[in-house]
Amino acid sequence: MSPAERAALGGWLSPPQLALFDAMHPADRRHGLDVVAALRAAGHHEPDLLLAGLFHDAAKGPSVRLVHRVAWSLGQRYGAWVWRAGAGLPGFAVAFERIRVHPERSAQLALAAGCSARAAELIRHQDRPADPVLGPALLLADEAS
Numbered sequence: 001m002s003p004a005e006r007a008a009l010g011g012w013l014s015p016p017q018l019a020l021f022d023a024m025h026p027a028d029r030r031h032g033l034d035v036v037a038a039l040r041a042a043g044h045h046e047p048d049l050l051l052a053g054l055f056h057d058a059a060k061g062p063s064v065r066l067v068h069r070v071a072w073s074l075g076q077r078y079g080a081w082v083w084r085a086g087a088g089l090p091g092f093a094v095a096f097e098r099i100r101v102h103p104e105r106s107a108q109l110a111l112a113a114g115c116s117a118r119a120a121e122l123i124r125h126q127d128r129p130a131d132p133v134l135g136p137a138l139l140l141a142d143e144a145s
Contacts, residue, residue, distance in 0.1 A: 019113070057102060071092065110123055
């Protein structure tokens with residue numbers, strides 16, 4: 001994260017939201033910033049959507065590494081057999097569970113940091129959007145980042 005990106009966060013995040021951001025894994029912080037940038041580039045400036053973009057992976061944590069994320073994505077693409085096979089490897093079962101529950105847990109963390117219920121709902125339904133306009137925008141920006 002550049003010094004300019006860090007300074008910009010102070011302009012639109014509350015202290016509890018900034019603390020949540022700081023508690024996120026560095027890769028998830030970078031990804032969140034990239035999702036926000038993609039949303040803005042697409043013309044979206046709704047605060048709830050931007051907060052959802054920033055915090056949608058807040059609960060993944062450091063135990064979810066790149067290899068777990070790739071294996072999870074392969075399971076989404078090719079079926080649950082990938083997850084079952086991977087779950088026997090050290091650390092994979094725990095990481096897969098964190099990934100599985102992270103939308104709900106990230107939504108709870110966002111609410112606790114003072115984000116709106118609307119932002120939390122966007123986070124909660126990030127994989128299967130409930131909001132017909134903002135939900136797909138978040139999903140598209142997430143997949144592009």
